[in-house]
Amino acid sequence: MSDGNLIQLKIITPERVFFEGEVTMVEFNTTEGEIGVLKGHIPLTVIIDPGILTITTTEGPRNAALHAGFAEILPDKVTILAELVEWPSEIDERRAQAAKDRAEVRLSHIKPETDVDRATIALKKAICRLEVLK
Amino acid sequence: MASMRDIKRRRAGVESTQQITKAMKLVSTVKLQRAKDRALRSKTYFHSMYLTVKSLLSKSGNLDVIYTKKQECEKKAVIVITSNRGLAGGYNSNVMKLITQSDFKKEDLEIYAIGKKGRELLERRGYYIAEDLSDLMDEYEYADTKKLCDRLMRRMEKGEIGEIYLAYTNFKNTVSHVPTMLKLLPILPEDELIGDDDSQSDDDALIMNFEPDDVDALGMIIPKYVSSLLYGALIEATASENGARMQAMDNATNNAEEMISSLTLKYNRARQGSITQELTEIIAGAEAIS
Numbered sequence: 001m002s003d004g005n006l007i008q009l010k011i012i013t014p015e016r017v018f019f020e021g022e023v024t025m026v027e028f029n030t031t032e033g034e035i036g037v038l039k040g041h042i043p044l045t046v047i048i049d050p051g052i053l054t055i056t057t058t059e060g061p062r063n064a065a066l067h068a069g070f071a072e073i074l075p076d077k078v079t080i081l082a083e084l085v086e087w088p089s090e091i092d093e094r095r096a097q098a099a100k101d102r103a104e105v106r107l108s109h110i111k112p113e114t115d116v117d118r119a120t121i122a123l124k125k126a127i128c129r130l131e132v133l134k
Numbered sequence: 135m136a137s138m139r140d141i142k143r144r145r146a147g148v149e150s151t152q153q154i155t156k157a158m159k160l161v162s163t164v165k166l167q168r169a170k171d172r173a174l175r176s177k178t179y180f181h182s183m184y185l186t187v188k189s190l191l192s193k194s195g196n197l198d199v200i201y202t203k204k205q206e207c208e209k210k211a212v213i214v215i216t217s218n219r220g221l222a223g224g225y226n227s228n229v230m231k232l233i234t235q236s237d238f239k240k241e242d243l244e245i246y247a248i249g250k251k252g253r254e255l256l257e258r259r260g261y262y263i264a265e266d267l268s269d270l271m272d273e274y275e276y277a278d279t280k281k282l283c284d285r286l287m288r289r290m291e292k293g294e295i296g297e298i299y300l301a302y303t304n305f306k307n308t309v310s311h312v313p314t315m316l317k318l319l320p321i322l323p324e325d326e327l328i329g330d331d332d333s334q335s336d337d338d339a340l341i342m343n344f345e346p347d348d349v350d351a352l353g354m355i356i357p358k359y360v361s362s363l364l365y366g367a368l369i370e371a372t373a374s375e376n377g378a379r380m381q382a383m384d385n386a387t388n389n390a391e392e393m394i395s396s397l398t399l400k401y402n403r404a405r406q407g408s409i410t411q412e413l414t415e416i417i418a419g420a421e422a423i424s
Contacts, residue, residue, distance in 0.1 A: 012178050012179045012182065013179065013276070014176045014179050014180075014276040014362060014365050015175065015176065015275070015276055016175060017175070017178065030345065031346060031354075032345050032346060042343060043342045043343055044342070044343045044344070044345055045186065045190075045342055045343070045344050045345070045351060046344075046345045047345075047346065047350075047351060047354045047355070068358075069358070070186070070351075070354070070355055070358070072182070072186060072342075079182055081179060081182055081183055081186070081358075083276065083277075083280065083358065084276075084277070
């Protein structure tokens with residue numbers, strides 16, 4: 001693939017720079033649905049929904065779990081300000097499974113004191129973590 | 135004049151205190167370095183965050199979002215960041231002054247204390263402590279500050295509090311720390327946005343689109359902006375605390391040095407005095423015999 005198709009990607013969290021480099025495509029999940037960004041995209045700011053982040057470089061695709069934050073897309077540059085993002089090697093499968101079960105129980109027996117939004121987000125996060133591990 | 139033994143004992147005491155202050159200074163220096171590194175690592179995040187929020191707000195002046203409107207409620211939540219431990223010079227009392235000397239009414243305030251010293255001092259003066267989160271000062275992550283901000287913002291949405299403030303110590307450089315009171319929410323259009331503004335404006339020519347639209351985006355991004363501010367403040371406060379302690383301990387070590395040298399002088403004088411006296415006595419005795 002020629003260099004003309006590469007786009008600058010920067011993924012930063014408050015604690016570290018998660019990824020920085022040139023990629024051919026980056027895909028992630030937003031509140032409006034899944035999005036794949038190539039070079040030459042219109043300027044766009046999107047809010048991130050928990051989902052799988054796929055970074056495709058010239059060496060091939062890499063997956064990670066992206067949970068929250070927002071992304072700023074410019075024609076030649078993508079900056080993802082992530083509150084939480086993990087490589088598969090950083091995920092504890094058993095904990096994710098337990099969190100998923102817990103959230104499912106909470107959502108299937110909704111009581112007045114249940115915080116439905118929070119449980120939904122927890123479930124989404126857990127599912128996303130498990131997906132990335134597969 | 136104090137006896138030689140007393141002076142000697144006193145000097146030994148000062149010496150061992152000096153050893154402690156010296157060690158504390160070294161520990162703070164290392165911790166300060168670590169906090170500075172941490173601040174550096176998170177700087178890019180805050181800067182991008184600031185630019186995004188700024189462009190959002192400038193683009194969309196009068197939006198119908200709860201976070202940008204004046205609230206009716208008089209209650210104010212103040213997050214107070216101090217240290218868990220003392221011996222840091224004026225570090226804690228400077229932050230306290232921000233609150234006690236402000237024009238806020240005591241009964242309108244709800245204190246969210248991060249740091250044991252601040253909690254103790256405010257409690258003694260009769261302020262209402264809504265939450266004590268002092269454990270955060272020892273170890274904190276971004277997720278912790280996010281949880282606190284979420285709680286506060288939910289209370290604001292319910293109308294239980296009207297404004298959220300943050301009192302902390304801004305770390306300018308190793309020797310200068312400025313106690314600062316920030317208004318986190320609401321962000322009114324006339325207020326200056328908080329953040330460092332050294333941006334090159336090369337992106338301004340592009341028209342940014344938002345998905346979802348501006349109002350929803352603002353409602354989702356502002357909470358993130360606020361929690362990132364709080365996280366940044368925690369890092370700066372940690373750096374300031376260690377900087378202040380380093381200075382205080384440096385002064386203490388120097389003072390001990392001074393005391394030791396003056397005590398040594400006194401000791402030598404006392405020793406010389408006793409030798410002279412003994413000699414005079416011996417000579418006087420010898421003369422009396424002959």
